[in-house]
Amino acid sequence: MIIAQTMTEMWATMGSTIASFMFIWALIYQYCPYEIRLYFGKCTQRITSFFYPYIKISIHEYTGDRLKRSEAYAAVEAYLSINSSKCARRLKAEMAKDCSNLVLSMDEFERVKDEFQGIQVWWVSSKVMPLSQSMYPQQERRFYRLTFHKRNREIISEAYLKHVMQEGRETRVRNRQRKLYTNGSGNKWQIYKQTMWNHIVFEHPATFDTLAMEPAKKQDIIEDLVTFSKSKDFYARIGRAWKRGYLLYGPPGTGKSTMIAAMANLLNYDVYDLELTAVKDNTELRKLLIETTSKSIIVIEDIDCSLELTGQRNKKEEKSADEDKEKTEIETRKEHHKEETGSKVTLSGLLNFIDGIWSACGGERIIVFTTNYVEKLDPALIRRGRMDKHIELSYCSFEAFKVLSRNYLRLESHPLFDKIESLMKETKITPADVAESLMPKSPLDDAEKCLSHFIQALEEAKEAAEGHAGEDAAAQPQENSH
Numbered sequence: 003m004i005i006a007q008t009m010t011e012m013w014a015t016m017g018s019t020i021a022s023f024m025f026i027w028a029l030i031y032q033y034c035p036y037e038i039r040l041y042f043g044k045c046t047q048r049i050t051s052f053f054y055p056y057i058k059i060s061i062h063e064y065t066g067d068r069l070k071r072s073e074a075y076a077a078v079e080a081y082l083s084i085n086s087s088k089c090a091r092r093l094k095a096e097m098a099k100d101c102s103n104l105v106l107s108m109d110e111f112e113r114v115k116d117e118f119q120g121i122q123v124w125w126v127s128s129k130v131m132p133l134s135q136s137m138y139p140q141q142e143r144r145f146y147r148l149t150f151h152k153r154n155r156e157i158i159s160e161a162y163l164k165h166v167m168q169e170g171r172e173t174r175v176r177n178r179q180r181k182l183y184t185n186g187s188g189n190k191w192q193i194y195k196q197t198m199w200n201h202i203v204f205e206h207p208a209t210f211d212t213l214a215m216e217p218a219k220k221q222d223i224i225e226d227l228v229t230f231s232k233s234k235d236f237y238a239r240i241g242r243a244w245k246r247g248y249l250l251y252g253p254p255g256t257g258k259s260t261m262i263a264a265m266a267n268l269l270n271y272d273v274y275d276l277e278l279t280a281v282k283d284n285t286e287l288r289k290l291l292i293e294t295t296s297k298s299i300i301v302i303e304d305i306d307c308s309l310e311l312t313g314q315r316n317k318k319e320e321k322s323a324d325e326d327k328e329k330t331e332i333e334t335r336k337e338h339h340k341e342e343t344g345s346k347v348t349l350s351g352l353l354n355f356i357d358g359i360w361s362a363c364g365g366e367r368i369i370v371f372t373t374n375y376v377e378k379l380d381p382a383l384i385r386r387g388r389m390d391k392h393i394e395l396s397y398c399s400f401e402a403f404k405v406l407s408r409n410y411l412r413l414e415s416h417p418l419f420d421k422i423e424s425l426m427k428e429t430k431i432t433p434a435d436v437a438e439s440l441m442p443k444s445p446l447d448d449a450e451k452c453l454s455h456f457i458q459a460l461e462e463a464k465e466a467a468e469g470h471a472g473e474d475a476a477a478q479p480q481e482n483s484h
């Protein structure tokens with residue numbers, strides 16, 4: 003009885019002591035000048051940190067100038083979105099900017115536990131309202147707070163945070179809406195824009211599954227791309243910029259542009275479609291390069307038509323041999339090109355773009371050139387190291403046809419395939435023409451009808467080729483007689 007009474011008195015005394023302590027604190031905070039409050043704040047922090055064995059790290063959404071959202075905050079948010087969606091009880095769902103999916107993250111004041119190398123840490127999402135009354139409406143300031151035991155200071159503040167940033171960035175890349183960029187033709191509003199690229203959402207459906215090509219060649223390209231995307235450490239070790247050049251060449255309609263879309267979809271990269279003729283000069287070309295982001299494919303289509311790059315170096319050599327002739331020829335060509343396109347981009351500017359010092363900025367980039375006339379290009383432009391992999395896309399083989407028939411008609415085999423195979427050996431047809439023939443022409447067209455259309459197209463192509471061959475043979479003796 004006496005013990006119980008003593009305990010009650012003790013609790014009452016403690017309670018009143020705490021209450022008066024808090025009351026004094028409230029008074030201090032309300033009436034004391036800022037400097038004194040700051041001083042008391044520091045003292046309290048020192049006292050508590052002496053007994054409190056945990057360390058806290060805050061990551062704020064906006065730092066410094068408050069104009070740009072902190073990268074670190076966005077990465078933590080993405081990292082916790084995986085973790086918290088499994089264990090947090092209160093979640094918020096947002097369609098974040100540039101994201102293609104609804105992103106779940108932990109709600110305000112929610113707490114989740116995480117584990118790293120057997121060490122437990124805790125994340126809390128929180129926010130503070132700004133105290134000062136500004137004339138402008140002020141936003142609440144959100145932040146994440148990480149708590150861990152001080153004995154794990156080193157491992158958490160280095161390895162764990164690095165892991166969080168990396169995983170977070172990767173999650174963001176996975177969730178982002180991919181974009182297709184193109185450089186504008188430099189209208190008068192361009193100077194007011196922050197970037198020289200315009201973009202739309204990239205939604206091309208092509209994949210390597212739907213691309214008609216010999217399976218072994220396709221597999222080789224896929225492996226090359228995947229190996230590249232996983233070789234960050236390798237490129238760093240050998241001292242090379244993390245980029246790779248692909249030259250896609252072949253006749254029109256053989257799938258060069260389609261393959262670029264399939265590459266972007268395979269690696270989850272953005273696409274920068276660079277229109278060289280719209281680039282004013284080498285300086286603008288460099289600016290465009292600097293503004294591209296990593297995890298992207300920079301494409302220059304029809305490189306042979308984009309610039310007068312064909313064999314400029316050879317001409318320069320001729321220059322020393324025959325001064326007068328070269329001067330007029332090269333100057334006229336350059337002038338003509340300038341007049342036609344308004345572009346002063348030179349071959350050396352383009353070479354610098356591909357593998358100059360600036361080309362290393364950003365990393366993880368693929369540069370793709372396409373052309374119908376590979377033989378016309380300056381060898382310097384396409385040498386290995388600049389264009390590392392040369393891929394020929396050619397006329398449709400029977401193996402490639404089978405991919406198209408699977409895509410278009412859902413047919414793996416058919417009795418008509420034998421006839422098609424023998425006809426395809428005798429004639430050249432592009433995958434674009436095959437695709438067109440396999441498209442149903444009316445809602446009533448079934449697979450067999452489509453195959454018949456295709457056989458008809460093959461026979462016509464064969465006849466046309468034989469006709470051309472006949473004409474050529476007839477023209478030959480006449481030419482000789484002249």
Ligand SMILES: Nc1ncnc2c1ncn2[C@@H]1O[C@H](COP(=O)(O)OP(=O)(O)OP(=O)(O)O)[C@@H](O)[C@H]1O
Nearest residue numbers: 212213214253254255256257258259260433434437
């Ligand atoms: N290898 C292929 N696999 C699947 N479809 C293809 C293939 N090649 C061409 N096609 C079809 O033909 C159309 C034209 O192909 P694409 O634009 O990729 O050709 P290209 O080689 O880029 O031609 P160009 O040299 O004229 O730019 C595409 O829309 C696609 O549907």
Ligand SMILES: [Mg+2]
Nearest residue numbers: 258259303372
């Ligand atoms: Mg194309």
